[in-house]
Amino acid sequence: MADLLPYYNARTECPVCDSNIEYTKVRSRAFKLVKQDSDFCPYYEGENPMLYEAVICPECGYASHITSFSSINKYEKARVREKISSKWTKRSFTGQRSIEKALEAFKLVLLNLYDMEAPKSEVAKICMRIAWLYRYKNDTTNERKFLEFALKNYIEAYGSEDLTEKGKIDEYTCLFIIGELCRRLERYEDCIKWFSRLIMSNADPQQKHRIPQRLVETARDLYQEVKDHLAGSKEESHET
Numbered sequence: 443m444a445d446l447l448p449y450y451n452a453r454t455e456c457p458v459c460d461s462n463i464e465y466t467k468v469r470s471r472a473f474k475l476v477k478q479d480s481d482f483c484p485y486y487e488g489e490n491p492m493l494y495e496a497v498i499c500p501e502c503g504y505a506s507h508i509t510s511f512s513s514i515n516k517y518e519k520a521r522v523r524e525k526i527s528s529k530w531t532k533r534s535f536t537g538q539r540s541i542e543k544a545l546e547a548f549k550l551v552l553l554n555l556y557d558m559e560a561p562k563s564e565v566a567k568i569c570m571r572i573a574w575l576y577r578y579k580n581d582t583t584n585e586r587k588f589l590e591f592a593l594k595n596y597i598e599a600y601g602s603e604d605l606t607e608k609g610k611i612d613e614y615t616c617l618f619i620i621g622e623l624c625r626r627l628e629r630y631e632d633c634i635k636w637f638s639r640l641i642m643s644n645a646d647p648q649q650k651h652r653i654p655q656r657l658v659e660t661a662r663d664l665y666q667e668v669k670d671h672l673a674g675s676k677e678e679s680h681e682t
């Protein structure tokens with residue numbers, strides 16, 4: 443009855459060492475998205491597929507988000523071989539993943555991204571997932587630490603990357619997530635600045651059709667919440 447397991451092993455070729463490797467995937471019928479936090483942290487009924495998004499080559503240590511495993515250029519391959527493979531102890535990451543095991547896997551992806559000098563948007567995407575894993579564990583100290591890394595990298599990505607490239611976060615979702623991370627990290631003035639940019643872009647007929655309206659609505663709600671909060675704390679400080 444092996445086919446009843448919620449996960450299974452798929453095969454792919456490692457683009458760095460050319461080994462034919464196994465990695466574990468969750469069957470699509472084994473989970474259901476039940477809710478998402480305002481920064482998109484997902485909650486599932488059944489197995490959590492997010493835990494399996496970090497794919498690691500057991501032979502050479504190359505690790506990547508599942509959506510970009512094959513998209514690695516010559517320069518990046520050389521960096522992985524030099525910085526990662528040379529120190530790698532062969533080990534497998536297949537089978538059911540605990541949050542701890544997922545954390546280890548995602549941190550390997552992060553290390554790979556740093557060593558191959560990957561785009562900041564990729565680094566930020568992985569930092570977000572690590573922060574969510576800590577959120578699942580109620581470890582707020584580490585969650586904040588990785589939200590901070592994500593924020594720093596998203597701001598750099600926004601200022602320096604072409605976010606119209608395929609597979610990348612689009613510039614409006616990037617604006618939203620920067621605003622939302624500022625809110626979560628209690629940088630309210632910055633939060634207002636970033637959400638305003640998104641709301642203002644939406645007022646431009648040239649841009650409006652490219653912006654997911656749900657994002658703008660959520661940004662407006664959160665913007666108002668932060669404004670109210672700031673007004674409230676000013677009142678409080680007058681009273682004291």
Ligand SMILES: [Zn+2]
Pocket residue numbers: 456457458459460461499500501502503504
């Ligand atoms: Zn490999």
